[in-house]
Amino acid sequence: MSQEPDDFSELSQYPLDRNSLRLLPEPFCRRHLVVVLGKVDPTAPNATVTVGMLDPDNAHLLARLGDLLERSIHPVRLNRYEIESALETGFGKGPRVTADLVIKPRPPSRTHPNAVELVDYILSMAVEKKASDIHIESYPGDVDLRLRIDGILHQMYTDMSPESVQEVVNRIKILAELDITEHRKPQDGRIQAVIDKGEDNRKVIDYRVSVVPSPAGEDVVIRILDSGAGLVPVTQLGMSADMQRVLLQLLNNPEGLVLVTGPTGSGKTTTLYSALAQLNDGRRKIITAEDPIEYFVPKVNQKQVSTHMPYAVLLRALLRQDPNVLLMGEIRDLETGSTALNAARTGHIVLGTLHTADAVGSIGRLRGLELDDTDIADALLAVLAQRLARRICEKCAEPREPTEEQKVLLGRLLEGVRLMAGRGCDHCHHTGYRKRIGLFELLVVDAGLQDLIVAGAHNAQLRKYARDHSFKTMVDDGLEKIAAGLTTLDELIRVIPYRHIVATRDERQK
Numbered sequence: 001m002s003q004e005p006d007d008f009s010e011l012s013q014y015p016l017d018r019n020s021l022r023l024l025p026e027p028f029c030r031r032h033l034v035v036v037l038g039k040v041d042p043t044a045p046n047a048t049v050t051v052g053m054l055d056p057d058n059a060h061l062l063a064r065l066g067d068l069l070e071r072s073i074h075p076v077r078l079n080r081y082e083i084e085s086a087l088e089t090g091f092g093k094g095p096r097v098t099a100d101l102v103i104k105p106r107p108p109s110r111t112h113p114n115a116v117e118l119v120d121y122i123l124s125m126a127v128e129k130k131a132s133d134i135h136i137e138s139y140p141g142d143v144d145l146r147l148r149i150d151g152i153l154h155q156m157y158t159d160m161s162p163e164s165v166q167e168v169v170n171r172i173k174i175l176a177e178l179d180i181t182e183h184r185k186p187q188d189g190r191i192q193a194v195i196d197k198g199e200d201n202r203k204v205i206d207y208r209v210s211v212v213p214s215p216a217g218e219d220v221v222i223r224i225l226d227s228g229a230g231l232v233p234v235t236q237l238g239m240s241a242d243m244q245r246v247l248l249q250l251l252n253n254p255e256g257l258v259l260v261t262g263p264t265g266s267g268k269t270t271t272l273y274s275a276l277a278q279l280n281d282g283r284r285k286i287i288t289a290e291d292p293i294e295y296f297v298p299k300v301n302q303k304q305v306s307t308h309m310p311y312a313v314l315l316r317a318l319l320r321q322d323p324n325v326l327l328m329g330e331i332r333d334l335e336t337g338s339t340a341l342n343a344a345r346t347g348h349i350v351l352g353t354l355h356t357a358d359a360v361g362s363i364g365r366l367r368g369l370e371l372d373d374t375d376i377a378d379a380l381l382a383v384l385a386q387r388l389a390r391r392i393c394e395k396c397a398e399p400r401e402p403t404e405e406q407k408v409l410l411g412r413l414l415e416g417v418r419l420m421a422g423r424g425c426d427h428c429h430h431t432g433y434r435k436r437i438g439l440f441e442l443l444v445v446d447a448g449l450q451d452l453i454v455a456g457a458h459n460a461q462l463r464k465y466a467r468d469h470s471f472k473t474m475v476d477d478g479l480e481k482i483a484a485g486l487t488t489l490d491e492l493i494r495v496i497p498y499r500h501i502v503a504t505r506d507e508r509q510k
Helices: 026-032 061-067 078-090 115-128 165-175 241-251 268-278 311-321 334-344 361-368 371-380 404-414 447-454 459-466 474-483 491-494 498-509
Strands: 034-037 049-052 073-076 102-103 133-139 142-149 152-156 189-195 200-212 217-224 256-261 285-288 301-304 325-330 349-354 380-392 396-400 420-422 433-444
Touching: 026 034, 026 078, 034 061, 049 061, 049 078, 049 268, 061 165, 061 301, 078 311, 102 115, 102 474, 115 133, 115 142, 115 165, 115 217, 115 380, 133 165, 133 200, 165 189, 165 200, 200 301, 217 420, 241 256, 241 268, 241 433, 256 334, 256 361, 256 459, 268 325, 268 349, 268 380, 285 311, 285 433, 301 311, 311 334, 325 334, 334 349, 334 371, 349 361, 361 371, 361 380, 361 459, 371 380, 380 420, 380 447, 380 474, 380 491, 396 404, 404 491, 404 498, 433 474, 433 491, 447 459, 474 491, 474 498
Parallel strands: 049 073, 102 189, 256 349, 256 380, 285 301, 285 325, 325 349
Antiparallel strands: 034 049, 133 142, 133 217, 142 152, 189 200, 200 217, 380 433, 396 420
């Protein structure tokens, strides 16, 4: 709730209290030109807060202020100079944060926690547990809160109920600047928050919010992007030394297209960023076109797709920026595919992603975009396909025998392979796994494969040629990592499609 605004006020009428000024995040205040006036008593939750505003008639902004401050608002009109002067008092000497929300991690109150407490707790807990996604799911008479950790969804205890979940969803919508009155259409938004643990321990987190109507209300999925997590060095991705060497040699080419493929959540972006960081020696100009920018790489020119710069427009503009290396994200249609192939044949190394099941399948996917076989053969240097498997917890690893089902499925592939698995301990939260490792296959397009592509050879012919020329599949890579005690047969079967396992088994049994 808010009171009627005063017609005219002057800053000199109000005392300025630094702690009260900081009740609202600095970027929010500067973007919306608002400032808390007077001293706010933290022990008086029912007290009205006076807020100086450039536009005190903005009902949407007043609602956001009331939600953020958890109090009723008395808006007063100030001019821009007075607001900026007051903000300097509050933030001029303080640390600058680049988020609209500051969360101090704490569990919600034990009795009847409100939506603000619940949302703050869920957002901070997910970061603490290193989750990649938050799922809030409404069912008739029930609510689930699940976190995706190392690729697996885990049920979490929640104080939400079918009666209170809509308040939580509305709070998330407000923070993501979505329409809380819209319940029939999907909505997407973004929250940027600082997780403040005190003593200069602050972490900026991006939350990408998707809200979709369901029969029992609305479901929310939140992707967590920790831009401060740091890049994974190429040496820690899990590639064999030979594969890593070949990949880096390919990226040092003067031109050509290198694709990284796999389903959503398979670590494609992490691999590309690691490769870019390895290449970024100051002698190349590296530019990216991303939607969105997930992690910031020092000294790489990263560009964000926007409504003013659609993907195709941005790509054409970036080619005029004299890049040596261009990362263009997903190749999704004929226009972006043609741009990638043309750039790869005119003096640029182009990195892109595709959603395909394996490396060979990428060629069929490019053909499906109506790209010319000759153009594909000329431009494509290699395809790296990958999956993420959970690592065995080193604290509780122990020998394990394969099940009868695993023996039937893998056959001779298990010969000479010593299996390990995690028993489960406090270190791995009794899952038997801790962190993840990549499973890879790298298809290099040599002269023979180029000829087959130009001739229109189908995927089975391309795959046979690759295997006849020492191509190692993800199944082979996974079995090597199983033999090394890094992951398990269960993980191999979980992340690699059944038909690929069977194809590799049948190939070995010939």
